[in-house]
Amino acid sequence: MNASWFGRAVRTLAAAAGVVTLAACGSGSVVSDLTPQRFITVGDGFMDVGQAGYRYTVNDSGNIWVQELAARYKQTIVPAKDGGWGYAQGGARVAAADTSPVAAPSVTAQIDALLARTKFKAGDDVVIVGGGVADIVAAVGASGISEATTQTVQAAGKALGEQVQRLVNAGATHVLVVGAYNLGNTPWAAQLGQKDALTNLSVAFNTGTQLAIVNLGKNVLFVDPALLHNLMYNKPQNYQFDNGRDPVCTTPTAATCTTSTLVADADVNKWLYADGLYFTPEASRRFASDKYAESVYYKFKNRW
Secondary structure, three states: HHHHHHHHHHHHHHHHHHHHHHHHOOOOOOOOOHHHHHHHHEEOOHHOOOEEEEEEOOOOOOHHHHHHHOOOOOOOOOOOHHOOOOOOOOOOOOOOOOOOOOOOOOHHHHHHHHHHHHHOOOOOOEEEEEEOHHHHHHHHHOOOOOOHHHHHHHHHHHHHHHHHHHHHHHHOOOOEEEOOOOEEEEEEEEHOOOHHHHHHHHHHHHHHHHHHHHOOOOOOOEOHHHHHHHHHOHHHHOOOOEEEEEEEEEOOOHHHHHOEEEOOOHHHHEEEEOOOOOOOHHHHHHOOOOOOOOHHHHHHHHHO
């Protein structure tokens, strides 16, 4: 992945972001009186509330960010397996099958199941859509840091945008699309020594998504979680984190991490990362905070 490609990607993303923002603003007649009766999630581990019986964070009793966002509207998100509307699952790729032992349904398959089960009611439903982490990890594993990997990742981002279009076509009127956070600023990237390359791949995924949804601003809001993530990573002390670089879990992944499997004497609320890819519950909740202009919730409430 070369510097010239990254320059083109950044310029493309900036242009797409500008158009999506303008589209989201519409004619300026948006009234912020949304009173959701249901929050639905389709995506990956960043918004998994326990679809396989565990979450991709320290598994305690606290909310993650999507639950926190829903709670601000006096709603909850329960795993779909338990009768709720949380379909997102760690390991899910956008379209391709998850070949790990988890065998998480793809985002596409999650939407298949959702649309087979329910219809949307305008003004009552908020659909939160995300992805990217598993696609980037899988692509790097398959073809390393290469132009082929970049193309694969950007195609996955485009595929996510196409699924957003599918939701809108099915009647969804409030779709919150959350891109891939910056995998270049994770312990996984540090372990690989590929900070810049993985940042570029995160940009590539989000570029693909934004270009695919650029005309959907009436019903769709795209938020880049890297805006807040990068701030927390670069200056963790400003966000009350003592450790913004290392995983607090001693287990291979956060999926099997509990408050009993942490680094000795660690205060989990003071660490940014649960494992090499995913956040602690406290860090996750920051994305639904009303204190930061870069948070997903802040942008959501100002849009709707």
